[in-house]
Amino acid sequence: MQTEKLRLDKYLWAIRVFKTRTQAAAACEAGKVKMNGASVKAARTVAIGDQYDVKTEARRWKIEVTGLLYNRVQYTEAIKYYVDITPEEDKQYNQRVAASFYTGKRPSKIGRPTKRERRNLDEFMEGEE
Secondary structure, X not given: OOOOOOEHHHHHHHOXXXXXXXXHHHHHHOOOEXXXXXXXXXXXXXXXXXXXXXEOOOOEEEEXXXXXXXXXXXXXXXXXXXXXXXXXXXHHHHHHHXXXXXXXXXXXXXXXXXXXXXXXXXXXHHHHX
Protein backbone atom coordinates (compact mmCIF):
# COMPACT_ATOMS: atom_id res chain seq x y z
CA MET A 1 0.00 0.00 0.00
CA GLN A 2 1.14 3.53 -0.66
CA THR A 3 2.00 5.77 2.26
CA GLU A 4 1.10 9.06 0.56
CA LYS A 5 -1.98 11.00 1.65
CA LEU A 6 -5.20 10.42 -0.26
CA ARG A 7 -7.40 13.40 -1.15
CA LEU A 8 -11.15 13.11 -0.62
CA ASP A 9 -12.02 14.05 -4.23
CA LYS A 10 -9.66 11.37 -5.58
CA TYR A 11 -11.10 8.77 -3.21
CA LEU A 12 -14.73 9.53 -4.18
CA TRP A 13 -13.74 9.27 -7.85
CA ALA A 14 -11.82 6.02 -7.31
CA ILE A 15 -14.74 4.28 -5.55
CA ARG A 16 -17.05 5.41 -8.39
CA VAL A 17 -19.34 7.76 -6.51
CA PHE A 18 -18.53 10.40 -9.17
CA LYS A 19 -17.67 9.87 -12.85
CA THR A 20 -14.85 12.42 -12.85
CA ARG A 21 -12.50 13.79 -10.26
CA THR A 22 -13.57 17.29 -11.29
CA GLN A 23 -17.19 16.46 -10.40
CA ALA A 24 -16.03 15.11 -7.03
CA ALA A 25 -14.05 18.29 -6.29
CA ALA A 26 -16.98 20.50 -7.42
CA ALA A 27 -19.36 18.60 -5.11
CA CYS A 28 -16.99 19.17 -2.18
CA GLU A 29 -16.75 22.89 -2.95
CA ALA A 30 -20.56 23.14 -3.28
CA GLY A 31 -21.04 21.63 0.18
CA LYS A 32 -22.54 18.35 -1.07
CA VAL A 33 -19.97 16.25 0.82
CA LYS A 34 -20.16 16.37 4.62
CA MET A 35 -18.38 14.72 7.53
CA ASN A 36 -20.12 14.91 10.93
CA GLY A 37 -22.58 17.45 9.49
CA ALA A 38 -19.88 19.88 8.34
CA SER A 39 -18.87 20.46 4.73
CA VAL A 40 -15.41 19.21 3.83
CA LYS A 41 -12.97 20.38 1.18
CA ALA A 42 -11.70 18.28 -1.73
CA ALA A 43 -8.13 18.30 -0.40
CA ARG A 44 -9.09 16.73 2.95
CA THR A 45 -7.07 13.61 3.77
CA VAL A 46 -9.14 10.43 3.88
CA ALA A 47 -8.63 8.00 6.78
CA ILE A 48 -10.04 4.52 7.37
CA GLY A 49 -13.14 4.74 9.53
CA ASP A 50 -14.23 8.18 8.26
CA GLN A 51 -17.95 8.54 7.48
CA TYR A 52 -19.15 10.87 4.74
CA ASP A 53 -22.58 12.04 3.62
CA VAL A 54 -22.48 12.55 -0.15
CA LYS A 55 -25.26 14.04 -2.29
CA THR A 56 -24.99 13.31 -6.03
CA GLU A 57 -27.37 13.95 -8.93
CA ALA A 58 -28.72 10.41 -8.74
CA ARG A 59 -28.80 9.66 -5.02
CA ARG A 60 -27.70 10.35 -1.45
CA TRP A 61 -24.94 8.22 0.04
CA LYS A 62 -23.69 7.65 3.55
CA ILE A 63 -20.43 5.77 3.31
CA GLU A 64 -17.79 4.54 5.72
CA VAL A 65 -14.20 4.23 4.47
CA THR A 66 -12.86 0.68 4.91
CA GLY A 67 -9.78 0.98 2.72
CA LEU A 68 -7.81 3.58 0.78
CA LEU A 69 -8.09 3.33 -3.00
CA TYR A 70 -5.63 5.49 -4.98
CA ASN A 71 -6.64 4.60 -8.54
CA ARG A 72 -10.03 4.04 -10.19
CA VAL A 73 -10.90 0.37 -10.56
CA GLN A 74 -13.93 -1.58 -11.73
CA TYR A 75 -17.09 -1.45 -9.62
CA THR A 76 -16.72 -4.99 -8.21
CA GLU A 77 -13.29 -4.04 -6.81
CA ALA A 78 -14.28 -0.50 -5.72
CA ILE A 79 -17.11 -1.65 -3.43
CA LYS A 80 -14.54 -3.44 -1.24
CA TYR A 81 -13.12 -0.07 -0.11
CA TYR A 82 -16.27 1.37 1.49
CA VAL A 83 -19.46 0.33 3.28
CA ASP A 84 -22.75 1.86 2.13
CA ILE A 85 -24.59 2.75 5.36
CA THR A 86 -27.28 4.86 3.69
CA PRO A 87 -30.52 4.94 5.76
CA GLU A 88 -33.60 3.30 4.20
CA GLU A 89 -35.52 6.58 3.79
CA ASP A 90 -32.69 8.00 1.63
CA LYS A 91 -32.66 4.84 -0.48
CA GLN A 92 -36.40 5.30 -1.09
CA TYR A 93 -35.72 8.93 -2.09
CA ASN A 94 -33.21 7.69 -4.66
CA GLN A 95 -35.76 5.45 -6.37
CA ARG A 96 -38.30 8.30 -6.62
CA VAL A 97 -35.74 10.48 -8.39
CA ALA A 98 -34.80 7.69 -10.79
CA ALA A 99 -38.46 7.01 -11.66
CA SER A 100 -39.02 10.62 -12.73
CA PHE A 101 -35.87 10.75 -14.88
CA TYR A 102 -36.53 12.31 -18.31
CA THR A 103 -35.27 10.12 -21.16
CA GLY A 104 -35.85 12.57 -24.00
CA LYS A 105 -38.24 10.28 -25.87
CA ARG A 106 -41.75 11.48 -26.68
CA PRO A 107 -44.66 9.39 -25.42
CA SER A 108 -46.14 7.35 -28.28
CA LYS A 109 -49.23 8.66 -30.08
CA ILE A 110 -48.37 12.21 -28.98
CA GLY A 111 -46.45 14.80 -30.95
CA ARG A 112 -45.70 14.68 -34.65
CA PRO A 113 -48.23 12.98 -36.94
CA THR A 114 -47.36 9.71 -38.67
CA LYS A 115 -46.99 9.56 -42.44
CA ARG A 116 -50.55 8.23 -42.79
CA GLU A 117 -51.96 10.95 -40.53
CA ARG A 118 -50.01 13.56 -42.50
CA ARG A 119 -51.47 12.35 -45.81
CA ASN A 120 -54.99 12.42 -44.34
CA LEU A 121 -54.39 15.95 -43.08
CA ASP A 122 -53.10 17.07 -46.47
CA GLU A 123 -56.15 15.56 -48.25
CA PHE A 124 -58.46 17.21 -45.73
CA MET A 125 -56.80 20.61 -46.15
CA GLU A 126 -56.92 20.39 -49.97
CA GLY A 127 -60.64 19.58 -49.82
CA GLU A 128 -61.39 22.85 -47.98
CA GLU A 129 -59.75 25.16 -50.50
